[in-house]
Amino acid sequence: MSYIYAVSRLRGMENHILDSAFFSRLIDSAGIDEALKALGETSYSQWLTGSANFDKAIDSEILATCEELEKFVPDKELLTIFRLPYDFHNVKVLLKGLFKVRGGDTEGRRYDLLSKLGTIDTEELTNAIETEEYGFLPYGLTDVIPQCWQLWDSTKNAQAVELLLDHQMFKAMLNVAESLKMPDVIQWVKFKIDAENLRSAVRLARMKYDSSKALPFFHDGGTIRADDMARLLNEPQETWSRILSYTDIGSVLGALNEQSDMKAALSDVSKALDDYLMKVLERAKYSMDSPANVLLYLLTKEAEARNMRVALVCVAGGLDREFGRRLLK
Amino acid sequence: MLGLSLALFGAALAAALAGIGSAIGIGVAGGAAAGVMTEDPNKFGSCLILQALPGTQGIYGLLIAFFVLNKLGLLGGAGAVDLTWNQGLQILASCLPIAVVGWYSAIWQGKTSAASIQMISKKPEAMGKAIILPAMVETYAVLALLTSILMLMGVQVG
Numbered sequence: 209m210s211y212i213y214a215v216s217r218l219r220g221m222e223n224h225i226l227d228s229a230f231f232s233r234l235i236d237s238a239g240i241d242e243a244l245k246a247l248g249e250t251s252y253s254q255w256l257t258g259s260a261n262f263d264k265a266i267d268s269e270i271l272a273t274c275e276e277l278e279k280f281v282p283d284k285e286l287l288t289i290f291r292l293p294y295d296f297h298n299v300k301v302l303l304k305g306l307f308k309v310r311g312g313d314t315e316g317r318r319y320d321l322l323s324k325l326g327t328i329d330t331e332e333l334t335n336a337i338e339t340e341e342y343g344f345l346p347y348g349l350t351d352v353i354p355q356c357w358q359l360w361d362s363t364k365n366a367q368a369v370e371l372l373l374d375h376q377m378f379k380a381m382l383n384v385a386e387s388l389k390m391p392d393v394i395q396w397v398k399f400k401i402d403a404e405n406l407r408s409a410v411r412l413a414r415m416k417y418d419s420s421k422a423l424p425f426f427h428d429g430g431t432i433r434a435d436d437m438a439r440l441l442n443e444p445q446e447t448w449s450r451i452l453s454y455t456d457i458g459s460v461l462g463a464l465n466e467q468s469d470m471k472a473a474l475s476d477v478s479k480a481l482d483d484y485l486m487k488v489l490e491r492a493k494y495s496m497d498s499p500a501n502v503l504l505y506l507l508t509k510e511a512e513a514r515n516m517r518v519a520l521v522c523v524a525g526g527l528d529r530e531f532g533r534r535l536l537k
Numbered sequence: 538m539l540g541l542s543l544a545l546f547g548a549a550l551a552a553a554l555a556g557i558g559s560a561i562g563i564g565v566a567g568g569a570a571a572g573v574m575t576e577d578p579n580k581f582g583s584c585l586i587l588q589a590l591p592g593t594q595g596i597y598g599l600l601i602a603f604f605v606l607n608k609l610g611l612l613g614g615a616g617a618v619d620l621t622w623n624q625g626l627q628i629l630a631s632c633l634p635i636a637v638v639g640w641y642s643a644i645w646q647g648k649t650s651a652a653s654i655q656m657i658s659k660k661p662e663a664m665g666k667a668i669i670l671p672a673m674v675e676t677y678a679v680l681a682l683l684t685s686i687l688m689l690m691g692v693q694v695g
Contacts, residue, residue, distance in 0.1 A: 210565075212568040212651050215655065216571070216573045216654060217575050217576060219659055220572065220577055222659065223658070223659060224576075496569065496655055
């Protein structure tokens with residue numbers, strides 16, 4: 209299927225992506241009203257109905273983008289790869305709510321945290337999980353949700369349940385990518401798994417976690433095997449970039465070493481990994497018909513929404529502008 | 538009769554293959570133009586110029602077909618000239634440069650035009666550069682046209 213029309217249209221849509229100068233102006237606004245006035249010139253304005261609900265407006269903009277792309281992107285599964293984490297986020301929110309309810313907290317349900325960006329309708333998902341009828345749920349959720357309950361009943365460990373769901377999410381993402389048979393997209397999903405594993409490794413190393421018990425924290429399917437990731441914990445962090453030099457992602461750690469060594473804050477590593485994942489996709493910019501351009505656009509739009517949220521929260525909460533600027537991507 | 542048939546086959550190849558290439562090339566560029574214009578209809582003028590570029594190969598093929606038909610005396614009602622199979626084969630060979638090069642170059646020019654259309658979608662001020670890139674591909678279609686003309690002029694008939 210040709211992506212020439214889709215990619216050309218995305219090139220046109222990219223012209224409307226808000227740039228860093230706009231966010232800089234937004235973050236310098238005197239108050240939320242002035243910031244929202246600045247938003248009036250953007251596509252976000254159509255969703256704004258008041259100063260209190262800019263969060264919903266941002267979600268609506270992303271959802272509208274997904275719906276627009278669904279109309280002309282030949283393979284809808286590309287959008288699924290982007291939206292799938294939101295489905296798993298919703299499952300986590302619903303399960304955690306039910307865990308609390310079972311623990312006696314009748315107010316435990318947090319429907320307000322559900323995201324409409326998932327591929328499964330939130331009401332259908334809520335009904336399925338609350339009535340324990342998982343039969344129609346996609347992405348292996350039919351099997352993994354009962355496993356989550358079993359795990360919760362035996363351990364009462366919400367983090368372990370989250371980890372189980374994350375394992376399934378990456379497995380499902382890789383399955384969807386492989387069904388598309390698009391090498392760039394498959395590679396990106398594998399790098400995303402590597403990046404997530406590396407983030408976990410840095411986090412565990414900081415906690416001085418026992419490497420022999422670390423394997424369950426790493427996801428399978430990346431270019432670096434999960435047990436190799438777990439073994440990293442036995443090594444000094446300064447040597448990780450050398451150990452991983454045979455992989456592309458090793459260069460990210462190398463850059464960090466040069467700039468601020470491995471003692472850099474976890475947020476620095478996280479930011480570097482996010483930048484790396486974008487750079488992997490940005491190679492598609494040089495192709496006029498690479499399907500990876502669809503993912504690139506969606507992630508760029510997601511980053512824009514994130515920046516918008518940071519800037520508006522900063523302005524509304526009267527937070528330090530320099531702090532907000534540092535959080536912008 | 539075999540000579541005439543070979544010569545006509547050559548003319549048909551020149552017109553058909555170069556025409557097919559142009560149709561594909563224009564289609565590819567048209568897809569890109571439609572995508573860009575959905576977001577910005579004001580780019581119609583620029584997109585049209587870039588989309589039209591791969592169309593020239595089809596015209597070159599048609600031109601060679603006319604040359605051949607003229608050489609065979611099939612235009613103007615004077616009646617077909619007598620051709621040996623060897624002469625017919627020479628005319629067929631003369632048609633091949635524009636037929637083959639026209640076919641391939643039009644497809645690749647279409648792809649380059651599509652990339653240029655995407656370029657002007659982001660940088661409308663780069664229209665001049667955007668035209669030059671696909672025009673470079675045109676060079677080889679023109680060379681093939683010249684080769685076909687020179688070869689045809691060298692074939693002695695009648």
